[in-house]
Amino acid sequence: MQKTIRTLAAILLLACSPLVFAQWAPESTDWSKLPDLKVSKLGLYLTPKQAFAMKQKEGNKVALFDIRTRYEAMYVGMATAADALIPFVEHQELMQEWDDKRHMYKLEPFQDFVPELERRLAELGLQGKDVPIILICRSGDRSSKAADRLMAAGYTRVYSIAEGFEGDTAKDGPQAGQRVVNGWKNAGLPWTYKLDKAKMYFPR
Incomplete structure (x- = not known):
């Protein structure tokens, strides 16, 4: 009996491990099952294809911002539909500190995020806190945090x-x-x- 209980406990522990959670299927829209790291307070999400279709249909009536680092855009590439690169976090100027959890050089909050985003919105002719904004990062983690940051700044339609x-x-x-x-x-x-170059971020 005790062995059975231990076996069941081990199975339960394994089932709760993030390593065996079902992977987020491509184009899935069951947002209630999003991993916690991808959840934003506004709860507005899009699949890549939905975002692309929305941008194609609405043009400059909706803003699509890449919020990854400049290094990522430079070495990994960038969606052609993005209106601008606006880093939400950036690497330190001298990358000397290591993030053991993420297995990479440490990132720092980017203080210019909201002002730069608002400057880019103005360039697109978008005004008001209810303008539709789409954010894309590497895998949906940073974009959810950036959406929370914009919600704190008063924006209400951040996907x-x-x-x-x-x-x-x-x-x-x-x-x-x-x-x-x-x-x-x-x-x-x-x-x-x-x-x-016109879409890239440069300190002002």
């Missing part, structure tokens, strides 16, 4: 692309650890390594 640009990592199989599960790039949507 997070829950799959991000690169998507989530595969948990097992020959491509384990690679970002091949979902995301803008994996959906076959247009992107490029050739960046448009």
Whole structure:
């Protein structure tokens, strides 16, 4: 009996481990099942294809901002539909500190995020706190946090692309650890390594 209880406890513990959670399926819209890291307070989400369709249909009536770091845009590429790159966090000028949890150089909050976003909105001719804004990061984590930051600044229609640009990592199989599960790039949507200087962020 005691062995059975221990076995059941082990199975329950394994089932609750994030390593065995079902991966977020491409184009899934059951937002109630979003992993906590991708959840925003506004609760507004889009799949990559929905975001692309919305941008294609509405043009400059909706803003699509890439909020990854400048390094990511430069070395990983950028969605051609994005209106601008506005980093939500950035690497330190001298990358000397390490983030053990993320297995990468540490990122710092980007103080210019809201002012730069508002400058870009003005360039697009978008005014008011109810303008539709779409945010994309690597995998939907930072975009949800950035949406919360914009909500705190008074914005009410901020959508997070829950799959991000690169998507989530595969948990097992020959491509384990690679970002091949979902995301803008994996959906076959247009992107490029050739960046448009006018869309890039430069300190002012």
